[in-house]
Amino acid sequence: MVGELKILILxxxxxxxxxxxxxxxxxxxxxxxxxxxxxxxFIKGIKEMKPDLILVDHSLPRFxxxxxxxxxxxxxxxxxxxxxxxxxxxxxxxxVLKKGATDYVFKNNLSKLVPSVERALKERAEFIERKKAExxxxxxxxxxxxxxxxxxSELSLANQRLRAEIAERGKVEEALRxxxxxxxxxxxxxxxxxxxxxxDGIYHDFRSKxxxxxxxxxxxxxxxxxSNIGLSPNDLDLFFKHIxxxxxxxxxxxxxxELPISSEMFQFESRIVKxxxxxxxxxxxxxxxxxxxxxxxxxxxxxxxxxxxEIHHRVKNNLQIVSSLLSLQSRYIEDTESIEIFRxxxxxxxxxxxxxxxxxxxxxxxxxxxxxxxxxxxxxxxxSCGVNYNLIQFKVNSENISIDIxxxxxxxxxxxxxxxxxxxxxxxxxxKGEIMVELTYEDDFLKMKVKDDGVGFPEELNLNNIKTLGLxxxxxxxxxxxxxxxxxxxxxxxxNIVFEEKACMKKDT
Numbered sequence: 304m305v306g307e308l309k310i311l312i313l314x315x316x317x318x319x320x321x322x323x324x325x326x327x328x329x330x331x332x333x334x335x336x337x338x339x340x341x342x343x344x345f346i347k348g349i350k351e352m353k354p355d356l357i358l359v360d361h362s363l364p365r366f367x368x369x370x371x372x373x374x375x376x377x378x379x380x381x382x383x384x385x386x387x388x389x390x391x392x393x394x395x396x397x398x399v400l401k402k403g404a405t406d407y408v409f410k411n412n413l414s415k416l417v418p419s420v421e422r423a424l425k426e427r428a429e430f431i432e433r434k435k436a437e438x439x440x441x442x443x444x445x446x447x448x449x450x451x452x453x454x455x456s457e458l459s460l461a462n463q464r465l466r467a468e469i470a471e472r473g474k475v476e477e478a479l480r481x482x483x484x485x486x487x488x489x490x491x492x493x494x495x496x497x498x499x500x501x502x503d504g505i506y507h508d509f510r511s512k513x514x515x516x517x518x519x520x521x522x523x524x525x526x527x528x529x530s531n532i533g534l535s536p537n538d539l540d541l542f543f544k545h546i547x548x549x550x551x552x553x554x555x556x557x558x559x560x561e562l563p564i565s566s567e568m569f570q571f572e573s574r575i576v577k578x579x580x581x582x583x584x585x586x587x588x589x590x591x592x593x594x595x596x597x598x599x600x601x602x603x604x605x606x607x608x609x610x611x612x613e614i615h616h617r618v619k620n621n622l623q624i625v626s627s628l629l630s631l632q633s634r635y636i637e638d639t640e641s642i643e644i645f646r647x648x649x650x651x652x653x654x655x656x657x658x659x660x661x662x663x664x665x666x667x668x669x670x671x672x673x674x675x676x677x678x679x680x681x682x683x684x685x686x687s688c689g690v691n692y693n694l695i696q697f698k699v700n701s702e703n704i705s706i707d708i709x710x711x712x713x714x715x716x717x718x719x720x721x722x723x724x725x726x727x728x729x730x731x732x733x734x735k736g737e738i739m740v741e742l743t744y745e746d747d748f749l750k751m752k753v754k755d756d757g758v759g760f761p762e763e764l765n766l767n768n769i770k771t772l773g774l775x776x777x778x779x780x781x782x783x784x785x786x787x788x789x790x791x792x793x794x795x796x797x798x799n800i801v802f803e804e805k806a807c808m809k810k811d812t
Contacts, residue, residue, distance in 0.1 A: 308334035308424075311348045313359035313371050314387075315340045322413060323358055323387060330417040342366050342374070349378045356420060361388040361395070369399060376403050381430065383423035387416065433600065440596075451586060452555075454493060455576050458584070461485045498585040499578065502550060504529040504543060507582060518564060533563055542573070549575045549583045559590070570594045670808065671711035673742050674701045680715055681722055681740060688726045694735050695726065701742040705808045706749070713780040714751065720773040721753040721798050729757025729796060736795070749804045754797035766790055 310327075314320040320338045327334060337352055339345050340363060348354065357375055361368035368386055375384050386399060386407035396407050405423040408416045465482045472478075496511040506524050511517055517524065518532040529542055538560040545556035556575040561568055570593075574586045678699045685697060706714070718740060725738045734757065741752040766788065769775050777798075781788045786802025 308332065308356060309352055309354045310334050310336040310356045310358060311345070311352055311354035312336055312338045313340070313345055313357070313363070313366070313368065314338055315360065315363045319360070319387075319410060322410070323416060326413045326416050327420065332417065332420070340364075340366070342370065345371055346374060346378070349375060349382075353379075354382060356424065357382055357384045358387050359384070361386050361391055361399075369402070372399060372402055372404055381427060383420075383427050385416075385419055385423060387413075437600070440593075451493065451495075451574065455584065458485075458578075462578075493586065496587045498587065500529065500546060500583050500585050502546060502581055502583075504546065518562065534560065538562075545573070545575050546583050546585075549577045550580070553577045670705040670707060673704045673706060673711075673714075676711065676715065677701055677718060677740055677742065680718060681738075684719065684722050684726065688723065690726055694733060695730055696737045697722075698737060698739045699741075700739070702744055702809060704742060704744045704749070706804060707806050710749075710784065710804055710806070713783055714749075717751065717777050717780050717800060718753060720777045724773055725753070725755040725757060725796065729755040729759075731758065734758070744804075744807050744809050747803055747805045747807075748801055749807055751800045752797065753800075754791075754795060756795040759792050759795050760790065762792065764790075 312320045312323060314323075317338070320336075324334075324336055334356075337348055337354075339348050342365070345366065349357075357371075359368040359371050368388070372384055375382060380403070383405040384403065385405050386396075387410060388407065389410045391407060391409075399407065405426070406419045408419050461482060465478045468478045468481075496517075497509065498506060499508040501507060506527050506529070509521075509524055511521070519527050530539055534542065541558055541560065545558055548554070549556045557572070559570065559572050561570055563569075569589060570591045572588045572590045574588075575583050576586075578584050678701075681697050681699055685692070685695075722738055722740065729738070730736045736756045738753075738755045741750075743750045766774075766778065769778060778788060781800055781802070784802040784804075786800055789799040791797040791799065
């Protein structure tokens, strides 16, 4: 990172501000900073210091981070704005990111501060560079428009002078040659393709510096109609509409259309102006590359998805911290039943954490690929429970199905409970067996099957009168999904769960 940064810190605790500065300096960042606590000093700092970065606590005795965010966006909207707080909820984090915050970092995890700062400064530099390029593109386009209008005006004036000379001198042929020479000069000065069209779309004249963009060979184009170049019916109607508008209103007509050339689709921009009562000048520009640039700009805007990716990453980390805390706490408990409850809670938390891990590792931040998620989930359960793979095997058969996160989490918890139940109870002693998980999707319904070939459930067991927390949770989550659950006890145990999920996406294998 080149040069010294100017950092404005909104923090009422001097020690916390010093911790931030220490972390930044420890990672080699060169900066000067100013700490403020009040709204007046914050506004003054923005105006006078002109910081490169703003770090704020979300809650102060006389001020708050959200108000500071609104002030910063009003005065200097392009300055990176990072919340550094002891605790903020997920809803608050998403809300401030929507309002324009660049990122948020927990005070108990300041090791994330420098990567967050570097990423924010990099995004700011890219935004400034992109905006500069856009401004230059717009300026160039505006200049070109001015040149076209100037040259079109010159062409109109040249024709008027030509008529005056014909009327005054009667030298029609000489005046026509002069007009043709002037037109050639004007045409040569314009880089775009130009066509003179009649009201009914007949080509009377043309000039093109790139014959590869002509559908009709140059030596055959005169006398052809625009209906012969391969325009779609809609674009052809649009072309004739603007020709009529130019002739009737004497105004510049602009529109865009697509045209297939040599098996590729090109984008064009057309500007039509009236030449006389029967003809128009059509100036055509190839904007295929411009459209591609616009698409790249739009895709770059989607880089904000990286922020959501980071949120999923942090949620996963937080869930892992909770799981670790449960593990540490269980060490101080001697009661076997209580320890088992802690382990069950850990596995449930891990199943949710795995969802967020899959989300931030994938390109889609809203959907989970079950064919990847479920095998990892079951494998993790086997490791956590210390299963002897020589005795118990597992198999996962899943179609390539992706589902929304709001469906993935309850599905993961259901499978977590049922597989855990099979591991604990289906194979007593040294009994061998297999646990299988199947997922299929058909006619808008997702079908989950978890079965084992173990000792099976007691015949008197009734799903409507379940006492264990795990199975109660399975039934509750199935109801949450508006699904149905069926228990089969013919060979071992088999749970069939079916629910409607129209948002599923099934990939072809």
